[in-house]
Amino acid sequence: MRFIDINAMLGEWTPKRLFLQTAEDMEKEMARLGIEKAYIMDTKAWLSELSVGNLAAVQTAKEHPALRPVMVMTPLLEQEFGGREGAVEFICRHRVGAVRLFPLDHNFTLHPWNTDRLFTLMSDLRMPVLIDRMEHSASFEEYDQLYRLCREYPDVPVVLLTPGYRSARMIYPILEKCANFYVDTSLLIAYRAVEEITACFGAEHILFGTRMPYLEPGTFVGRILYADISEEDKEKIAYKNIVRLDSQIRYPYGGNSQ
């Protein structure tokens, strides 16, 4: 089965070294497990210099065709991305596959009063937006904001990364109400969560993501291969859903999506 990982990263880390240090290490691990492609960001874009990190991710992806760059963004289009045009230009030139947000670590609210310009742009581009927060750090207000964003921007695929095993009472209602809300498989580990989401809301809502190399990718490959769901649904989760979302991205410059 093909696997495309929408949640991977490269770069330095603290308080310990991550198990995979380089893009070559990552490609070896991907080959061992049958992961065909990984969407990567650079840790500098998360926890150090945003623009330097974004450039590092696109440079790495240029040298490693199995890797696809993800751009980390914030609501400050003018100050941090050269305005709307600057952001579009970067996205098109580097064939960015998704935009990733860190509302908690980058100190901004996802509420539309703050993210309206960013999400208007994402909506115009039909760009998948990956929302990153580790499980125990999410507040109830963040889920309120996620729900509101999904409702106000129905053309933006909103992907909650690493939803964790304690989140069902929050994410199931959003999955029920919002066709554009997705979760990835990293730490979607509560008993039968994959099976229940598939049965109740559709496998279309789950994207394969590992959070490699922070987390061990093999277990998420195994979780899908051994899932108690149909082969067709496994394929949707493993790669077809992200291929479909990718085909819908509108790049104003440089032709259609890859």
Added chain:
Amino acid sequence: MTPTSILERALSRDTFSDLHIVDAHCHLGTGHEFYHAQAAIEQMIREADTMGVEKLCIAPEAGIECDYKYGNELMLDSIRRYPGRVYGYLCLNPFYEDEFERMFDTYYPIEQVIGVKIHPGGHRARIDCEGYQKIFHEVEKRGGFVLSHTWGDADAYCNLTLCEEAMRRFPNVRFILAHSGGTVESVKRAVQMVNRYPHIFLDTCGFDVTEHWINELTEQCPFEKILFGSDFPYHDLRYGVTRILFSNLTDSQKAGLLHENFEKLLKGCPKTNA
């Protein structure tokens, strides 16, 4: 002909009944903090069959939350219904000291009851409290081992500083640090503890939410002191098992983690009254 590796078999979705997998850290039923699918013992056994897991060692959710006696009844019912498939942990609440002896006398003579499970956070009692010390004295006398929940420094009941203080006083009792400390810093501390104390062991669930890979633990700890546990059904059994099957360990290490290390532990601490 080269035998097919465990990883190759796993990529082909094989079932691993030949590995005689023992899951040393399971629960039963549902807890209060979050939702997961219903998990009665017959459902858990069905899931175990699909992965080739031979034995589940259970401490029902109720046993580590507000009604430990109900939890023990569920445990007893399960091991009677599935002899040879289910082992049980006796759950005890440290605030009910007057009931310890009766609980040990009732459950410990049953062969499939292999030790004691404690969850200091669930019972809101520090692991170094008097009640737990009395429990550890009983285990010292009666055999078996203690599986204790552990977590990071923010846990006021069973962070590893408290665990070390409590456990070092009982060198004749074998303790498993469930979740290996759970947070990135506490896993480092747990590794130090298993290297320092012969009677302290680790399990493989929980710290998977940190950036520690299973390979690193096998390099840093005496291998036979790492036991496979999944936290099923808090966590899906498929996830716990595939973490080992798809890891970068050798096949013999995978077999050790999934079965042999647990058998060694069990042989090393027989109960005196079984």
